Structure formats: C-alpha cells, structure tokens
Amino acid sequence: MHDVVIVGAGPVGLFLACELGLAGCSVLVLEREPGPGSPWRTEPLGARGLSAASVEAFDRRGMPRSLLTASGVRDGTGATPGADEPSRLPRGGHFAGMMLDPAEVDVAALPFRLPGPAPEGVLTSLEAVETVLFEQASKLGVEVRRGVTVSAVAQDDESAVARTATDEYAARWLVGCDGGRSAVRKLAGFGFVGTEPQFTGYTMHATVADPEKLGTGFNLTPTGMYVQMPMPGHIAMMDFDGGAFDRSRQPTRDHLQTVLRRVSGTDVTLSEVHLASSFTDRAMQTTTYRQGRVLLAGDAAHIHSPLGGQGLNTGIGDAMNLGWKLAATVHGYAPDGLLDTYTRERHPIGAWVLDWSRAQVAVMRPDPHARAIQGVVRDLIGTRDGTTYVFGKLSGASIRYDLGGEHPLVGRDAPDFRLEDGTRLGDLMRDGRGVALDFSVDRRLCGSAMGWESRIRYAAGPARSDLGSGAVLVRPDGIVAWAGDRRPDREAFERAAGHWFGRPAI
Structure with a gap:
C-alpha cells in the first residue's frame, strides 16, 4: 500500500507528488489520459503564466533552470538564465482587460521583498511545466500510471481507496488533483458551492x-x-x-x-x-479541502474563469502548502491538527481568487453601470499605488496567512534572504526541510534547533539584509512561521518549532 495516491497528473498533482517524494513518501499518481501529449497543453492554447510566487516555488526545489529552459525563456543576452542570472521579465498583468504599466509598479512598496534570481513571472505552457515536474517526480521515485479512470472512492479510519472498473489502488491518503470536473470530488461527496456563469x-x-x-x-x-x-x-x-x-x-x-x-x-x-x-466564469469552491483521508487541491477544489491567470498559480500554492503537512502526517511527527491547517490556510485564498474573478466579470459586463465602473478602475490602475496594488495581488506578494503573532513577517512568503557568504534561503530549501536562519551576533538559536535536524535546517551568519529581524523560522512551503528581533528569544523559537514541526527527535 502506498502512502499517498494522487489522482491527476497535471501540474498540481505532479508538484504535490514531487513534494511528497522529496519527503520520502511512497507516491502513486493515476492519470485518466493515456499519454502526456495534447494540443491543449502545448502553445498556443496551453500557454500559461506563472506568477512570481510560483516561479519561486520551482526555485526553492532546484528546478528554475529546467523550468526556464522548457519554457523557452531567455534573458536580454539571448542566453537561458541560470540560478544567478534572472530573466528580466516585465512586471505586468491586467484587471478585466485593463493593462498595467510595468514601469508604475512600486517594488519598494511590496511587502518584505528582497531581490533574488527567480524572475517576477514566466510565460510557459502546461506541457513545459508538466515535463519538468514529471522528470523531477521520476527522480524521486514517484510512479505515474496513465490511462486509469477512477470510478469509485472509499475510505475508512486507516486508508482510502481509488477504484476503477478492474482495479483498486489503496493508500493511507488519497488526493484529488483531477481538475475542474474532478471525479474524486464528486465520488467522495465534497460540497461544491458558488455562483453561476455570466458569459x-x-x-x-x-x-x-x-x-x-x-x-x-x-x-x-x-x-x-x-x-x-x-x-x-x-x-x-x-x-x-x-x-x-x-x-x-x-x-x-x-x-x-x-x-x-x-x-x-x-x-x-x-x-x-x-x-x-x-x-x-462559473465560480465554485468546495466547503472543505479535506474529508477524512481524502483531500483536494487545485481546480478539483476551486474553479473560476481564467481572468487574471490565477488558476495554475493557486493550484501550485495548494500543492506547496499541502505537501509538507501530509508528509509529516505520513511519517508520524506532525503535531495535532497540522493537516487541518491546509483547509484553514488555503480555503480563504481560493475564496479570494473566486471573488477576484467575479469582480473582473462585473466590470466587463456590457452595460452602462459596468462601463461607469470601468472608468473608475482605469483611473485607479493609472496611479502608481493602484498599479502596485493589482500587481501585488497577481504576483502573490500580498498573500499572508493568519498564523497569529505580531511580527509583520509571520504568515508571509519568506524574502529570499542572502547571507554574507552568498548562501540564499532558496538554496537552503532544496531538500524540502524547514529552515531556521539566525542572523543574531550571539547565535542565540544555536542548540535550540537540535532535535529537529531531520525537519529543520539551521544556518547562521549575518545577512546582507535581514529586514530588521534577528532570526526567522521558515516552513518547508516558504512561509515564515516565526520571526524574532535582533536578540531572538530561544524559548519563543522552540515553541514555534514545536507548533509546526512536532516534538524534537531527542
């Protein structure tokens, strides 16, 4: 029996499979389509945009060069950029077809950003993303079976089963990543609510x-x-x-x-x-992302119009958030309630994306009221603050989970901190562990991280920019779980580490 069976070998299912494989879980991916090739996944119709947050996720797992090469992204010199050669893509996007001026994005106003090699966005294709992720999944021992149509789902206290007309696949956990018409969602009885289409x-x-x-x-x-x-x-x-x-x-x-x-x-x-x-533009979302041993991610959990290019990016965010939590649960060291934080953190993001889509549809409607609103929105987007606001939403820079605590970094995607010796946070996250960065002069966390070495990597030293922090604890999905001041509190760090990573191994 596998640890996890994932239904759906699209970008979300494969990204989740990579996260679980990286953590040492046994993973089987079932895909209905007999092969990976499809005109709907190649350019032009398979073209997709990856946000800064999604590109950063690939960077943190050591896949930036593969992604950029597969996507045909080149920098101004004509060379495919490497780990320290960022592709200088313009910061842009649109709201209801009203384009942003990249020059008006106030990067300094985006919360807690530091420069890094990952580009602000990449125009790619589903085929390119899936090719990169399939290669990575194969290296990690993930098995993918194609031509498998799931027709029934069952579960008990110990396992979940995906059944076909002739076979069944049992695992400790089952995850539906099988798109907007998800069979897993329907067969497992998830509630699916929202609004009907306008166009x-x-x-x-x-x-x-x-x-x-x-x-x-x-x-x-x-x-x-x-x-x-x-x-x-x-x-x-x-x-x-x-x-x-x-x-x-x-x-x-x-x-x-x-x-x-x-x-x-x-x-x-x-x-x-x-x-x-x-x-x-039908906009629907499941009422929960987990029912017992069955979970959902990506379009299986939320559907909406493609306006704003949020679908693929939201799905990758789901996979990053779920992967390490499910792996910790599989290995038995997850603290109580950790897996439930997946719904608690990601459901509000999905709800926001649906509302973002609905707002654009409302502005686009061919009636005098919508045209009047268009004029107001154009004026707002024409300002530097308005452009920066919309770009912050599109790029993922404005996302913040409610994790409690008063430090403004907590709950945000971690800036790409770089130590004086050149080591980047992204470099430290390649193996899928959390990271404790200690910038304090007296190395106050040294020793406190002992016992979590299999789950948290410890790195110390002055940073080129510490954004006023003495130390930060970063979850495997890149979210800041805790941050301390110039003289960080060891006990506070230990509480945070225990809260997210369970009891220390010693």
Whole structure:
C-alpha cells in the first residue's frame, strides 16, 4: 500500500507528488489520459503564466533552470538564465482587460521583498511545466500510471481507496488533483458551492484572413472582450450570454466568427479553425479541502474563469502548502491538527481568487453601470499605488496567512534572504526541510534547533539584509512561521518549532 495516491497528473498533482517524494513518501499518481501529449497543453492554447510566487516555488526545489529552459525563456543576452542570472521579465498583468504599466509598479512598496534570481513571472505552457515536474517526480521515485479512470472512492479510519472498473489502488491518503470536473470530488461527496456563469468564453487557434481588423492584446468592448495573443491565430473572447453556449455543442467556424464579429465590432473573417473550446466564469469552491483521508487541491477544489491567470498559480500554492503537512502526517511527527491547517490556510485564498474573478466579470459586463465602473478602475490602475496594488495581488506578494503573532513577517512568503557568504534561503530549501536562519551576533538559536535536524535546517551568519529581524523560522512551503528581533528569544523559537514541526527527535 502506498502512502499517498494522487489522482491527476497535471501540474498540481505532479508538484504535490514531487513534494511528497522529496519527503520520502511512497507516491502513486493515476492519470485518466493515456499519454502526456495534447494540443491543449502545448502553445498556443496551453500557454500559461506563472506568477512570481510560483516561479519561486520551482526555485526553492532546484528546478528554475529546467523550468526556464522548457519554457523557452531567455534573458536580454539571448542566453537561458541560470540560478544567478534572472530573466528580466516585465512586471505586468491586467484587471478585466485593463493593462498595467510595468514601469508604475512600486517594488519598494511590496511587502518584505528582497531581490533574488527567480524572475517576477514566466510565460510557459502546461506541457513545459508538466515535463519538468514529471522528470523531477521520476527522480524521486514517484510512479505515474496513465490511462486509469477512477470510478469509485472509499475510505475508512486507516486508508482510502481509488477504484476503477478492474482495479483498486489503496493508500493511507488519497488526493484529488483531477481538475475542474474532478471525479474524486464528486465520488467522495465534497460540497461544491458558488455562483453561476455570466458569459461563455472561447479560446481558439484559427487562421484569420484579416487579422489587422482586430486589436492586439486585451480589448474591452461595449459587447464583451476579446484577446488577440502574440502567436498568430490565438484568440480568446467572452460573450455575455449567461454561459448558455458552453458545452452545449462544439463551436463551429461560423459560430465562432459570428461571436467574434459581435464582440469585436468588426467584420473579421475566420478562414479556418484548427482547434477551439469554450469555458465560463462559473465560480465554485468546495466547503472543505479535506474529508477524512481524502483531500483536494487545485481546480478539483476551486474553479473560476481564467481572468487574471490565477488558476495554475493557486493550484501550485495548494500543492506547496499541502505537501509538507501530509508528509509529516505520513511519517508520524506532525503535531495535532497540522493537516487541518491546509483547509484553514488555503480555503480563504481560493475564496479570494473566486471573488477576484467575479469582480473582473462585473466590470466587463456590457452595460452602462459596468462601463461607469470601468472608468473608475482605469483611473485607479493609472496611479502608481493602484498599479502596485493589482500587481501585488497577481504576483502573490500580498498573500499572508493568519498564523497569529505580531511580527509583520509571520504568515508571509519568506524574502529570499542572502547571507554574507552568498548562501540564499532558496538554496537552503532544496531538500524540502524547514529552515531556521539566525542572523543574531550571539547565535542565540544555536542548540535550540537540535532535535529537529531531520525537519529543520539551521544556518547562521549575518545577512546582507535581514529586514530588521534577528532570526526567522521558515516552513518547508516558504512561509515564515516565526520571526524574532535582533536578540531572538530561544524559548519563543522552540515553541514555534514545536507548533509546526512536532516534538524534537531527542
């Protein structure tokens, strides 16, 4: 019996598998599709944007070069950047199709940021992300079985079982990472609540006879929105029909051309449609991310429109948060209630993403009220503070878990602290352990970290910038669990270490 069975070999399932494999768990991943190749996962339709927080997650696990190479990201010299050669991608994004000016992002105003090699964002594809993660998972001993369709889920006090028509796969824990139509979510009986759609969206790869009739990038119009991507023929559009068309039938060339003409206000012609699909802004979330020995992550736990590019990034955040907690539970040293903090911390993030999506849909609606709000939002985004606010949301820089405590670093993603000898926090997190950084002159934590060596790596020395802290305790997912002042309190550190990492081994 495996420690964990994961259903779904997309980016979220594979990232979680890597986290568990890194911690020494036995992991089996089941995937319905027979093979990894699909036109929906390659460019242009499989293109995705990774936020700064997601790229940093790859960096902390030693995968930045592989990710950037697979994504075709190059820096200004034409060379694929390495660990200390950041890709200088512009800080940008949009809110309801209204673009941010990267030059107006006030980096100094973002909370507790330090420069590091990870770029602020990467344009990649699902295929590239999955390729990197599959290679990493294979190195860590994770088994992936494809062509497996789960048709039943059962659990008791000791294990959970995923069943197919002919086989069953038992594990101590079962995690559904099988997307927005999650079989695990339905079979395990998770509550799924939210709001119904306002629009039908379309994404297509087509040959456009007269592309000059369409504006480039995001175009918010009186009848909806369309996006003409940099890759020729890659077009997305939103038609405010209440979601009536989605999945009702396959979109034909004539239907897509009719919608595009209506939304764009042009007589553009589609010569040929090579691939097309529809989606909506239906926004739903499970009421909990755990039921007994069954858990959910990624789109299996929350669905929403692709506006803002938050789906993949939120899923990677789920996997990072869950991985180390589930591994600690498997190995038996998790403190009481640790696994329950997964829902407590990640459910509010998922709820925020749904509201972020809903707010954009409300602004985009083709009516006078929404157009009036658009004017206000454009004015706000046109300010430096407004641009920085939206970018902070898109990048993940503004996320903070409510972990208690008064120190402003606690609950935030840890800055990439760099010691005077050049060692980075990201370097110290490669093996998936927590990290205790002691910047104090008298090494006050030295000895206190004893007994947690298998779970916490201790590093001491002055930092190039300590942001006013004498020491920090960083969880394996990169979140600051505790921070002390210039003369950190050893007892407070030990309490925090015990709270998150259980009793010391000695």
